Amino acid sequence: MIKVDLEEERKEILKRYRRLLRVAKPLLKPGDAKLIKKAFNVSSEAHKEMRRKSGEPYIYHPLEVALVCVEEIGLGTTSIISALLHDVVEDTDLELEDIEKEFGSKVAQIIDGLTKISGVFEYGSSQQAENFRKMLITLSDDVRVILIKLADRLNNMRTLDSMPRHKQLKIASETKYLYAPLAHRLGLYSIKSELEDLHLKFMDREAYEYIIYKINETRVSRNKFIKTFITPIEHELASQNFKFNIKGRPKSIFSIYNKMKTQNIPFEEVYDLFAVRIIIDTTYENEKADCWQVYSIVTDFYRPNPDRLRDWISTPRANGYESLHTTVMSQTGQWVEVQIRTQRMDDIAERGYAAHWKYKEKENSPEKAAGGLDEWITQVRTLLENNDGSAIEFMDDFRGNLFQDEVFVFTPKGDLKVLPNGATALDFAFEIHSEVGAKCIGAKVNQKLVSIGHSLKNGDQVEILTSNKQRPTEDWLKSVVTSRARAKIKDALKEEKKGYILDGKEIVQRKLKQMKMEFSSVVVEQLRAFFETKTTTEFYYKVGKGIIDATSIKSFKEFKQKKKLKKTPLVNITDESSFTKEIQNLKGPEHDQLLIGEDMDVVDYILAKCCNPIPGDDVFGFVTVNEGIKIHRTSCPNALELLSNHGNRVIKARWTSQQEIAFLAGLKIVGTDRVGLISDLTKVISNELKVNMRSITVDSDSGIFEGTIKLYVHSTNHLEKLIENLSKVQGVLKVSRFD
Numbered sequence: 064m065i066k067v068d069l070e071e072e073r074k075e076i077l078k079r080y081r082r083l084l085r086v087a088k089p090l091l092k093p094g095d096a097k098l099i100k101k102a103f104n105v106s107s108e109a110h111k112e113m114r115r116k117s118g119e120p121y122i123y124h125p126l127e128v129a130l131v132c133v134e135e136i137g138l139g140t141t142s143i144i145s146a147l148l149h150d151v152v153e154d155t156d157l158e159l160e161d162i163e164k165e166f167g168s169k170v171a172q173i174i175d176g177l178t179k180i181s182g183v184f185e186y187g188s189s190q191q192a193e194n195f196r197k198m199l200i201t202l203s204d205d206v207r208v209i210l211i212k213l214a215d216r217l218n219n220m221r222t223l224d225s226m227p228r229h230k231q232l233k234i235a236s237e238t239k240y241l242y243a244p245l246a247h248r249l250g251l252y253s254i255k256s257e258l259e260d261l262h263l264k265f266m267d268r269e270a271y272e273y274i275i276y277k278i279n280e281t282r283v284s285r286n287k288f289i290k291t292f293i294t295p296i297e298h299e300l301a302s303q304n305f306k307f308n309i310k311g312r313p314k315s316i317f318s319i320y321n322k323m324k325t326q327n328i329p330f331e332e333v334y335d336l337f338a339v340r341i342i343i344d345t346t347y348e349n350e351k352a353d354c355w356q357v358y359s360i361v362t363d364f365y366r367p368n369p370d371r372l373r374d375w376i377s378t379p380r381a382n383g384y385e386s387l388h389t390t391v392m393s394q395t396g397q398w399v400e401v402q403i404r405t406q407r408m409d410d411i412a413e414r415g416y417a418a419h420w421k422y423k424e425k426e427n428s429p430e431k432a433a434g435g436l437d438e439w440i441t442q443v444r445t446l447l448e449n450n451d452g453s454a455i456e457f458m459d460d461f462r463g464n465l466f467q468d469e470v471f472v473f474t475p476k477g478d479l480k481v482l483p484n485g486a487t488a489l490d491f492a493f494e495i496h497s498e499v500g501a502k503c504i505g506a507k508v509n510q511k512l513v514s515i516g517h518s519l520k521n522g523d524q525v526e527i528l529t530s531n532k533q534r535p536t537e538d539w540l541k542s543v544v545t546s547r548a549r550a551k552i553k554d555a556l557k558e559e560k561k562g563y564i565l566d567g568k569e570i571v572q573r574k575l576k577q578m579k580m581e582f583s584s585v586v587v588e589q590l591r592a593f594f595e596t597k598t599t600t601e602f603y604y605k606v607g608k609g610i611i612d613a614t615s616i617k618s619f620k621e622f623k624q625k626k627k628l629k630k631t632p633l634v635n636i637t638d639e640s641s642f643t644k645e646i647q648n649l650k651g652p653e654h655d656q657l658l659i660g661e662d663m664d665v666v667d668y669i670l671a672k673c674c675n676p677i678p679g680d681d682v683f684g685f686v687t688v689n690e691g692i693k694i695h696r697t698s699c700p701n702a703l704e705l706l707s708n709h710g711n712r713v714i715k716a717r718w719t720s721q722q723e724i725a726f727l728a729g730l731k732i733v734g735t736d737r738v739g740l741i742s743d744l745t746k747v748i749s750n751e752l753k754v755n756m757r758s759i760t761v762d763s764d765s766g767i768f769e770g771t772i773k774l775y776v777h778s779t780n781h782l783e784k785l786i787e788n789l790s791k792v793q794g795v796l797k798v799s800r801f802d
Contacts (some may be wrong), residue, residue, distance in 0.1 A: 117225035236706030250415025365391035567607030674699035679779025684714035725775035
């Protein structure tokens with residue numbers, strides 16, 4: 064029986080290998096296939112005893128990663144070999160020297176980069192951020208390291224079903240937090256969309272499956288609508304001798320989910336559920352004129368929305384994306400987004416940086432094809448060289464600049480500068496030069512005097528005003544969005560801050576000595592918690608600067624004497640290793656989990672106020688330094704950051720079945736106003752379902768009623784029953800839960 068299984072597996076491995084070769088064939092030069100075969104044999108042999116969590120042979124993984132590199136990113140032989148071998152140095156006896164001897168220094172360098180960053184997100188937040196910084200250093204050496212890493216993450220997400228629930232939450236959160244924005248910044252639109260969709264699948268499977276069901280349910284009518292919509296455009300394009308291809312595709316599941324959530328609307332009200340894409344085959348010289356010609360044809364048949372025209376052909380986005388977008392009104396009264404682009408632009412939109420290379424290597428290729436990305440990678444390199452601060456701060460700054468749209472502004476001489484959306488005059492000043500930024504006192508935007516925090520708009524012409532007496536202040540960090548400006552301001556503040564921290568530490572030591580109290584890490588941690596500062600360094604800084612009055616430290620002693628500081632599972636742990644040890648003790652065996660409702664006497668935990676979880680919600684426990692364990696919903700606004708940045712502090716948690724405790728929940732009610740509506744609502748709440756209300760807020764404007772009610776329920780089932788009954792009240796249009 065085992066022999067048959069092994070034989071089947073061997074056939075499947077060969078089938079996948081042959082598919083990889085078949086897809087890669089157009090990219091291969093003479094001798095390449097031999098090298099790929101050699102890499103495949105080395106990888107097969109190295110991983111032959113290994114299996115994935117799903118029980119499948121491990122070799123499936125490198126084969127699938129290599130396939131993503133070729134098929135979905137468009138990388139070549141060096142990347143295929145590196146993808147096939149990407150885990151061998153870390154997981155097997157093979158050394159980097161062996162790889163270099165067999166496959167050359169370039170492959171060895173890429174695998175070295177991949178091995179170094181394999182620990183990203185593995186330990187605690189600071190370790191993970193440090194590894195992330197390493198990953199970016201390899202990005203500035205060879206961008207293929209990041210592209211293969213993205214292919215690796217995509218395959219991990221596609222096979223995440225076999226992982227335990229807490230690992231799913233952690234890996235899915237990391238993916239949304241960092242890998243999806245990174246894919247976006249490198250122009251890999253398809254991969255970015257799939258990573259976001261898979262994140263949703265594991266964070267909120269119910270919503271994910273509901274949207275898939277609705278997309279499938281409307282497929283026939285949608286296809287019929289698209290066919291009717293594009294027919295006149297197709298005839299006109301053909302009559303004008305255009306070579307073209309028209310696709311109608313639904314928006315990604317995650318973008319539909321996002322629209323439903325941010326606009327608080329049902330699936331049926333998401334008006335741009337799909338986009339029509341017109342791809343034309345033309346020469347580089349005629350691209351711009353031909354795209355506008357197609358735009359003219361589309362708008363001959365359908366009226367465009369003037370506020371929804373996006374011209375990313377004249378000024379491509381920073382990740383190299385080029386396309387012309389317009390939203391037009393169809394004959395059935397439905398808005399439709401139409402994207403117009405050339406074959407080259409479509410390749411770059413789907414395959415990002417790898418496609419830039421392909422077009423860069425061609426003769427007479429457009430220089431701008433990779434300009435934006437090369438410039439961005441240069442910026443990353445500069446940022447890495449100039450940044451000596453905390454790795455976590457750096458990661459937050461960098462991530463903040465991954466996902467933003469751009470604003471295009473001009474210098475007084477007419478030079479174009481591209482900044483993230485929301486950038487200010489101060490960001491612009493630091494973009495010109497760090498000295499100009501540090502001395503900036505204001506700016507003239509379109510000849511009008513504005514403050515340093517003035518937000519810039521597309522087309523603004525900006526002149527910076529400076530003074531030699533000006534110095535950066537802490538408040539400046541609130542006025543900038545670019546990581547370059549933030550890094551420069553922080554550098555300037557750091558020296559000044561160091562002095563305040565040393566002064567503050569001396570003052571605290573002196574005061575504790577006067578009060579005959581020991582100066583120890585335990586006491587300082589209690590002081591930090593008492594004065595509600597995030598870190599001990601911040602506490603010292605505030606004392607040194609006089610924000611915390613030194614005499615008020617006496618009140619801490621009085622407080623301690625009156626009431627013993629509440630003991631929590633992790634109180635006074637300042638040492639990172641003992642903190643990790645404590646978390647391990649709390650977690651217990653691998654299969655163990657916190658049962659909410661039963662462990663009240665054993666472990667201190669509280670329900671997070673940011674999301675008010677109730678029994679029935681999908682939840683996790685998060686170990687805090689001073690407040691015990693907090694229980695959060697997996698859909699909590701803070702869940703993404705907690706799970707991805709501090710995965711080591713997450714504890715599996717679930718509700719026990721016997722719950723008689725009441726939990727606070729919020730409901731938002733929208734409807735048409737009428738006499739007696741509030742009375743009818745409160746009757747349903749108090750009489751029918753015996754629910755206690757904590758508060759009710761009502762606002763009525765032009766006949767529309769909006770109310771929020773905070774009430775106590777026993778579980779999600781209880782809450783859903785309540786929502787169902789309230790929805791039946793005459794005049795109520797919508798009832799939804801809020802955190």
